[in-house]
Amino acid sequence: MSSGGQWEQARAALAEPDPPAKCRRVAALWAQVASGQWVPTDPGPPGDLPCGRPQRPEMVPPSQLPRRGLGSVEGRQALIHAIAHIEFNAINLGLDAALRFPGMPDGFYRDWLSVAADEARHFAMLNARLGELGTTYGDLPAHNGLWEMAEKTAHDVLIRMALVPRVLEARGLDVTPGMIDRLAAVGDEETVALLQVILEEEEEHVAIGSRWFRALCAQRKLEPEATFRRLLEEYFNGPLRGPFNLDARRRAGFSAEEIDQLAAMDRADQPA
Numbered sequence: 001m002s003s004g005g006q007w008e009q010a011r012a013a014l015a016e017p018d019p020p021a022k023c024r025r026v027a028a029l030w031a032q033v034a035s036g037q038w039v040p041t042d043p044g045p046p047g048d049l050p051c052g053r054p055q056r057p058e059m060v061p062p063s064q065l066p067r068r069g070l071g072s073v074e075g076r077q078a079l080i081h082a083i084a085h086i087e088f089n090a091i092n093l094g095l096d097a098a099l100r101f102p103g104m105p106d107g108f109y110r111d112w113l114s115v116a117a118d119e120a121r122h123f124a125m126l127n128a129r130l131g132e133l134g135t136t137y138g139d140l141p142a143h144n145g146l147w148e149m150a151e152k153t154a155h156d157v158l159i160r161m162a163l164v165p166r167v168l169e170a171r172g173l174d175v176t177p178g179m180i181d182r183l184a185a186v187g188d189e190e191t192v193a194l195l196q197v198i199l200e201e202e203e204e205h206v207a208i209g210s211r212w213f214r215a216l217c218a219q220r221k222l223e224p225e226a227t228f229r230r231l232l233e234e235y236f237n238g239p240l241r242g243p244f245n246l247d248a249r250r251r252a253g254f255s256a257e258e259i260d261q262l263a264a265m266d267r268a269d270q271p272a
Helices: 004-015 019-034 073-100 106-132 145-152 157-185 189-220 224-236 246-251 256-269
Strands: none
Touching: 004 019, 004 073, 019 073, 019 106, 073 106, 073 145, 073 157, 073 189, 106 189, 145 157, 157 189, 157 224, 157 246, 189 224, 189 246, 224 256, 246 256
């Protein structure tokens, strides 16, 4: 069945400022989808979509974030907090994508509600790990780059699919393996196990973005690779910087041409 009541629940989850309550709302909503109680269809015009966030963490420029070695508890707290903040924003991104863009196929709404549910689970896992290390989400500052790009792409679903999952979230595919190696080197196997789960599931999130980006390009009779390059130039002032996890990006829907371009960008970044 389909009902406007569930979309109101999704709006309430997006507007919820308390992180644990937001996670519970999203989990309950996804349980209805996963069980077949609700088949999400076009929610209609989005209207106002307030996004709930807690008063903390304090938002600062990326240059002001603490940088500490992972050999200390404080360093691991800072890293995990930064990832938890990304996952919290990603909950809102999944909900916002599902609510903001009417006129899409039913699978689009299911996909982005599924992403929101995964991100809520990831956030809860990371915040529990922060608790084990003596802190919690909000205790450290964070930056707001991911959500700023969501706001810049709110006017066009194609641009949102191109730039949020395929650029910003795909960056997680590139950097997480290195984080896992560094955490393993200092013996933090608990956090390593969490990041391995997150890395595997985030690959599918990027793939969802790739599928819908390509579907929208086909609908608008646009060439995907050229469109992606144009949007990078427009929104990021040029090519991306490596290193890139080419295998993960390939599995997440990047074409052979895009993989070749990323490899060339990576080589251009290397010192001569």
